[in-house]
Amino acid sequence: MLEDALSYPTKGDSGIVRLLIGGVLVFFSWLLVPVFLVSGYLVRAAAAVSRGDEDPPALDDWGGLLVDGVKATVIAVAYSLVPAVIFGGMLVVVVGGGSAGGNAGGLLAGVGLLGMLLALPAVLVVTYLLPAALINFAREESLGAAFAVSTLKPVLLSRQYIVATVIVFGVSVVGGAVLSFLSAFLVGIVIAPFYYFWLGLASQFMFGRAFAEVANTRESATPAAAPVADD
Structure with missing residues (x-):
């Protein structure tokens, strides 16, 4: 899957042009x-990959892409509400404890800081859930x-999705390290927008492929309805 993912962003007609346009969009x-x-x-x-398409979709239909992007952002915000509420609530507790002073205030601030740390697992859970949620949104257009x-x-608990998540994390870490090194020579700054667009497409390929494998398995396991006999 990794080799296919790395080559996916430039596959199809005008693959390099697509990458250049995407990089310019990221830059702006x-x-x-x-x-x-x-x-x-x-x-x-990602939705196209989950349906079995081997090449990226055409980078056109700007109005439709804009609408889909806004909807995807709304979904991301909705998923982020829980960790945001936890973090914001604990921040209020910390500030309140610091203002109160004394032992009680210190205890309150400590509880707030602990709560803020507990918000981190919630952020990680949302980061894990979101790709699958966005793929299903795009697949169903709902x-x-x-x-x-x-x-x-079943997608989130599948081995395929977990492996895809680990690979995306690994590629992001390695690529980020290389980009940071190149940034010292200004090269990294120039190529960064194009790298992030490429990384986004490669990541979506892996999540889309994992989604497809689980979805296809479930569909093949679903028994077909028995034909109705004529009277």
């Missing part, structure tokens, strides 16, 4: 609209599909 991400365009394209690519537990659960 501070304008926000390019962020939605890239997000919309990445979720479409916001509700991003929260369909019955569909997402």
Whole structure:
């Protein structure tokens, strides 16, 4: 899967042009609209892979990509609410404890800091859940599909998805280290937007392939309905 993922971003017609356009969009991400365009394209690519497409989809239909990107952002925000609420609540406790002073205030601040640390596992869980949720959203073209537990659960608990997550993490760490080294020579700064777009597509390929393997297994295991006999 890794070899296929690494070559996926440049496959198909105009693969290099696609990578260049994607890198330019990432470069201008501070304008926000390019962020939605890239997000919309990445979720479409992952959904296409989950349906068995070997090449990335065309980088066009800008209006549709923008809408998909906004919807993907809404889903990401919804998933992030739990860790955000935990972190924000504990931050209030820390500030309140510091303002109160004394032993009670110190104890309150300590409890708040501990709670903020507990928010980290929630962030990791959301990071793990989100790719599968976004793929199902794009596959079904429905916001509700991003929260369909019955569909997402077998994917999230599958060996394929866990392996994909580990590989994406490993590639991100290695690639990030190389990019940091190159940044010392300014080369990394120039290629960074294109690298992150390439990494996004490669990652989506791995998650999409894992989703497809689980989905195909479930479909093949579902017995076909018996034909109705004519009277």
